[in-house]
Amino acid sequence: MPPWLEQAAAQLLTTLGPQADLLDRQPEALTAALQWLGQQGWLALKVPIEWGGKGLNEAEYGWFREQLARCSGALAFLQAQHQTAAALIASGDNDNLKTQYLPAIARGDRQLGIAFSHLRRADDPPIEGRAVAGGWEITGTAPWVTGVGHFPEAVLAVPTAAGVLFGIVPLTAVESGDRNIQPQPPMVLGAMNATHTAAVTFDRWLIPEAAVIGLKPIDWIQQLDRRNALQGVYFALGCTQAALDRLTVLFQEKRLLTIAVAHDTLRREFDQLRQQVYGRPIDKPYAQKLQLRAQAIALMGRATQVALVAQGGRGILATNPAYRLQGEASIFATSGQTPDILAATLGAIVGKSPMAID
Numbered sequence: 001m002p003p004w005l006e007q008a009a010a011q012l013l014t015t016l017g018p019q020a021d022l023l024d025r026q027p028e029a030l031t032a033a034l035q036w037l038g039q040q041g042w043l044a045l046k047v048p049i050e051w052g053g054k055g056l057n058e059a060e061y062g063w064f065r066e067q068l069a070r071c072s073g074a075l076a077f078l079q080a081q082h083q084t085a086a087a088l089i090a091s092g093d094n095d096n097l098k099t100q101y102l103p104a105i106a107r108g109d110r111q112l113g114i115a116f117s118h119l120r121r122a123d124d125p126p127i128e129g130r131a132v133a134g135g136w137e138i139t140g141t142a143p144w145v146t147g148v149g150h151f152p153e154a155v156l157a158v159p160t161a162a163g164v165l166f167g168i169v170p171l172t173a174v175e176s177g178d179r180n181i182q183p184q185p186p187m188v189l190g191a192m193n194a195t196h197t198a199a200v201t202f203d204r205w206l207i208p209e210a211a212v213i214g215l216k217p218i219d220w221i222q223q224l225d226r227r228n229a230l231q232g233v234y235f236a237l238g239c240t241q242a243a244l245d246r247l248t249v250l251f252q253e254k255r256l257l258t259i260a261v262a263h264d265t266l267r268r269e270f271d272q273l274r275q276q277v278y279g280r281p282i283d284k285p286y287a288q289k290l291q292l293r294a295q296a297i298a299l300m301g302r303a304t305q306v307a308l309v310a311q312g313g314r315g316i317l318a319t320n321p322a323y324r325l326q327g328e329a330s331i332f333a334t335s336g337q338t339p340d341i342l343a344a345t346l347g348a349i350v351g352k353s354p355m356a357i358d
Helices: 003-015 017-025 027-039 060-070 073-090 095-107 219-226 234-253 257-276 287-310 321-334 341-350
Strands: 112-115 127-133 134-145 153-160 165-169 174-176 179-183 196-207 212-216
Touching: 003 017, 017 027, 017 060, 017 073, 017 153, 017 234, 017 321, 027 073, 060 234, 073 095, 073 112, 073 134, 073 153, 073 234, 073 321, 112 134, 112 174, 127 196, 134 153, 134 165, 153 196, 165 196, 165 219, 174 234, 234 257, 234 287, 257 287, 287 321, 287 341
Parallel strands: 112 153, 127 153
Antiparallel strands: 127 134, 134 196, 153 165, 165 212, 174 179, 179 196
């Protein structure tokens, strides 16, 4: 692991940790924190070194996400949208876009969102595209876009007859003749409202060829979900660490042995699970990835619940850290969910073996 990563973890804790509640509620503070990450050079972690990025592998990037989620769930979730968009540009077919975007991303001068979760609705796609002169015409709604108001642009994935199209679009209201983009008001979520998640509607919007990243197979999202089945585990580990941190604070305040015992019990389980996640083999079988992710989600749920109970009545205040952690856990537990992940997670939570996965 690069030495700077451990130094980054310490910086995240001291700089962002005290701001976690503020970042969850105030979009302006969250935008400033995102920009701070860019100034540190931490918004191009998956971009190859030759394009100015850090070139981290999946385990290293996962470790960073874990540390960030420990400090701020909202910022961890928001920056993940940008990191994914940057990686898609870097792995795309459009070298002009790489030259235009990647160095600026590495400097922290440019951020983008991402919109592709709707691809999981293969039977009833809410948005579609067709080839037209000069590019691709897009009509429909991307129902779940995080970062509206934070990101001026986004990488949009659209099913077409030729495959899944990836292109860059504005993430603001735009009218151009009979073509327009209209973001809806941000949804009211149980947590992370400052991330501004909203539906965005496109009416005959033209993505010109110059803004096209490339085409992928129509089952791209299903392939990605299998490869990345472990990815959600890092957010869960970070959120669990934050709950353990909260229990440490509560023990110092209340000096109750029961809180210390609960902390130590959860900590042992956390350490064992974390060792399995980062241990070899790095390229784990699909079924093992599902199992580890499910166990991490179940542990996160228990740890955040324990932190809330240990807090007592004040834990139900919307401004209380334990309450925020429960909200973060609910988002991390369900983000990027597939039927296989759902089955494994429910099995881990209720103590039953999940359905057999090939």
